[in-house]
Amino acid sequence: MIQVKDVERTYVAGDTKVHALKGVSLSVKEGEFLSIAGPSGSGKTTLLNIIGCIDDADKGDVIIDQVDVRSKKPDELAVFRREKxxxxxxxxxxxxxxxxxxxxxxxxxLLKISDAEARERTMAILKEVGLEGMEDRRPSRLSGGQQQRVAIARALVKNPTLVLADEPTANLDSVTGKAVLDIMKAMNKKYGTAFIFSTHDKMVMDFAERLVMLHDGKIESDKRR
Amino acid sequence: MAKAKLRMGYLFSFAVKNLMRYKKRTLITASAIAYGLLMFLLIDGMLTGADKESERNLIWYETGSARIYNKEYWENRENVPVKYTIDNPDEIMKALDDRNIKAAPRITFGAEMIIYEDPYPESGNKFVRAVGVDLDKDSQVFQLQDKLDEGRFPKAGEFEVVIGSWLAKDLGAELGYPITVSTRSKNGFIQTFDVEIVGILTTPNPIVNKSTLMMPIDIVDEMLLMEGSVTEINMAFSEIGDIDKQLAPIQKLIADVSPSNEVLSWKILGADYLAIASAKREGTSSIIGLVFLIALIGISNTMLMSLFERRREIGTMRALGMTDFEVMISFLFEAGGIGLLGGILGVILGIGANFYMVNYGIDFTSLIGDMDIGYRIATVFKSIWVIPSYFLSVLMGFGLSVLIAILPTRKALKVSITECLRAE
Incomplete structure (x- = not known):
């Protein structure tokens, strides 16, 4: 479903060049629950951003759902993100x-889904993530865990091909973080949606079915469990 | 199309929510726009009011609606010549009367006015533009009848004069004081005669107040050896309409009856004033423009702050699939909302302020006294309702706010999504 091949990405800050990704290749199948881990600066967020089509690689190929996303224009990518x-x-x-x-x-x-259907799907997913009765609350009146559940609901409500989660538990305590991961896992099983996390949280790493370790812009290991 | 509309509606409601979220900032920025528009409406109303009243005062007290001159006169008008005359005024007057056009002959001449200490505070002389009037006919063209502060109008055949109140104040003149008038007759001979002040005149036209020296036409005719000729015939039309249209049949009539003469409209007679008024308006408009520019800079600043504070939100919206155009539209709706609110507030304030100005105006008498400030208004400046300006204000508030927000929004959207998402 996702083919990342020989991807390189270099950031330039003044006279300094930072090689964030140095020829990374990765395949992700439909419904996988994958964690990209590594120390700070290893390139995991960069890789996630490139797969999420919100950043572009300097070199290499990125194919998602048989679409060569690197050849797309910004507005086409926006529509791709919106749908997939x-x-x-x-x-x-x-x-x-x-x-x-x-x-x-x-x-x-944004997907131009009718009001009635949007209401039905939104209420259903909020119920699934355990936020029934809290629909009218604004983020300021929700705890961190509850806000992240809303974010998960927002990511899943459109039945996407892939959900990208950048350190989703980093701002949560361990109990709440675990609960959030449980929800994501449950959704992964129920809908078959692929999940890719970036993390340096051991709990998240342990939770993943496949763990890709990045170090200094390269894949150090790629293990399935 | 319906779906596109749905999304526009969605973006609009999103913008409204954001406006409500930053209530204080929205209100402060809208107030700046409202202030700019208030100034615009107030000054526009006052200037338009001053223009209209000046035009009316010019016609009612100074020029009439139109004037007949000898064709040679207008080119030499600066010298106030009495040799370029209308030699058959009675014939023209009759022709005009047959067509129910109100008309009055006058003899305007330049003279040296000489006064002596006792009764005046001090001796001196002054060059003035004096006028001989047919008192019965003149009141049909000019609105001077009830404008006497003191005394009465001169009687025919008497060496009497009415002077403007500002001139009287300048000279220290009172009723019964004598004035010696020295001038040249139509044949070029120097002629000197004395007249007695019998009336002091105050009109809403400052030029009349500061320069009028009005005496009976028969006395002027006799002293200047005019032999029945006059320098001008003034006319009054019942309505202030399209002057060129009103003038056309009279021009034809004069061409037939008296081809050596011509008819000039008040717009030509008051061209100097109209040029000054136009220049004043342009100058004042520039100041209003500056006030409004400041308000718009306020909007631009608000949008910049809003965009800066919401970088992460913008990044999120873009990551979730909003195109840059949709994000921009959402922010432009916000800017337009602030502008619309400012426009409506400005119009409400403008109506309140202008209501006072239309009904009461501002009396500048104590401030400017008898100073001529260019307008043909002597005392109270009043506004009028310029309804199109109120609609224009709302449109300007909305339209310019949207325009001014385009640049900062475009700039914000040039920042990459990942950079937006990293913002604190």
């Missing part, structure tokens, strides 16, 4: 002026 990809961020990134319900519903509105 879900995101869960470390800092939740909910829209502050919107309620939990509206944050989730937003992605369906």
């Amino acid at each position: 990809l879900g995101f869960v961020f470390q800092t939740f990134n909910l829209i502050p002026v919107m309620s939990a319900y509206e944050n989730v519903e937003m992605v369906l509105k």
Whole structure:
């Protein structure tokens, strides 16, 4: 489903060049639950951003769902992300002026799904992530764990091909983090949606079915369990 | 199309939510726009009011609607010549009367006005533009009847004069004081005669107040050896309409009855004033423009702050699949919302302020006294309602706010999504 081949990415800051990815290749199958781990600066967020089509590689190929995303224009990529990809961020990134319900519903509105269907799907997914009765609360009135559940619901409500989660438990305590991971795992099993995490949290690494270790911009190991 | 509309509606409601989220900032920025528009509406109303009243005062007290001159006169008008005359005024007057056009002949002449200490505070002389009037006919063209502060109008056949109140104040003149007038007759001979002040005149036209020296036309005719000729015939039209249209039949009439003469409209007679008024308006418009520019800079600043604070939100929206165009539209809706709110507030404030200015105005008498500030208004400046300006204000508030927000929004969207997401 995802083919990343010989991807390189270099950042330039003034006179300094940082080689974030040095020829990374990776294949991800449908419904996989994969964790990309490694120390800070190893390139895991960069790789996740490139797979998530919010950053571009300097070299290499990135094929997602048989689409060569590197050949797409910015607006085409926006539409691709809208239809195929879900995101869960470390800092939740909910829209502050919107309620939990509206944050989730937003992605369906962007897909031009009718009000009735959007309502049905939003209510259902919020119930699944355990937020029934909290639909009208704004992010400021939700705990970190609850906000991350909204973010998961937002990522999954459109039935994406792939959900990318950048350090999803980093801002949560271990109990809440575990609960969030359980939800994601359950969703992965139920919907067959592939999940790719970036993390340096041992609990998340242990949780993944496949662990890709990055070090200094290269894949150090790739183990399935 | 319906789906596209749905998304626009969604972006609009999103923008409204954000406006509500930053209530204080929205209100402060909208207030700056409202202030700019208030100034625009107030000054526009005042200037338009001053223009209209000045035009009316020019016509009612100074030029009439139109004037007949000898064709040689207008080119030499600076010298106030009495040798370029209308030699058959009665014939023209009759022709005008037959067409129910109100008209009044006048003899305007330049003279040296000489006064002596006792009764005046001090002796001196002054060059003035004096005028001989047919008192019965003049009141049909000019609105001077009830404008006497003191005294009465001169009687025909008497060496009497009415002077403007600002001139009287300048000279220290009172009723009964004598004035010696020295001028040249139509044949070029120097002629000197004395007149007595019998009336002091105050009109809403400052030029009339500071320069009028009005005496009976028969006395002027006799002293200047005019032999029945006059320098001008003034006309009044009942309505201030399209002057060129009103003038056309009269020009034809004069061409038939008296081809050596011509008809000039008040717009030509008052061209100097109209040029000054236009320049004043342009100058004032520039100041209003500056005030409004400051308000727009406020909007631009608000948008910049908003965009800066919401970088991560912008990154999230883009990551979730909003195109840059959709994000931009959402922010432009916000800017437009602030502008619309500012426009509506500005119009409400403008209506309130202008209501006072239309009904009461501002009396500048104590401030400017008898100073001529270019307008043909002597005391109270009043506004008028310029309704199109109110619609224009709302449109300007909305439109310019949207325009001014384009640049910072475009700039914000040039930042990469990953950089936006990293923002604190």
